[in-house]
Amino acid sequence: MPPTADITDRKRAGVAFWATVIVVVVLVAYPLSFGPACWLIWNVELSQPVLNFLDAFYDPLEWSQTTFDWADWYGHLLIDETRPRANAG
Numbered sequence: 001m002p003p004t005a006d007i008t009d010r011k012r013a014g015v016a017f018w019a020t021v022i023v024v025v026v027l028v029a030y031p032l033s034f035g036p037a038c039w040l041i042w043n044v045e046l047s048q049p050v051l052n053f054l055d056a057f058y059d060p061l062e063w064s065q066t067t068f069d070w071a072d073w074y075g076h077l078l079i080d081e082t083r084p085r086a087n088a089g
Contacts, residue, residue, distance in 0.1 A: 031061065031070075031071075031074075034058055034061060034071055034074060034075060035074045035075060035077055035078050036078065037054055037057075037058060038074075038075035038076070038078060038079060039078040039079060040054075041054060041086075041087055042079045042080075042083075042085050042086060042087070043083070043086055044086055044087075045086045045087060046086075046087055051087060058071075
């Protein structure tokens, strides 16, 4: 087998590995970032464009009832509801 074929096979394996890592990180990091985003919305006064972005960004979590139940629980986990909400309205 020529040496170039071996290098090409290693490059393909490297690309497949990193593509898998990126997909797994995105699938794990996206839902896990929802709780801290809820905390941020509750505790920090944010501009309307930022609130609109966060609403659109996390909208897919509300598409299924099972995911919504989990997201609702997780979103309230970090929130101290005895404090007034920073972004009321």
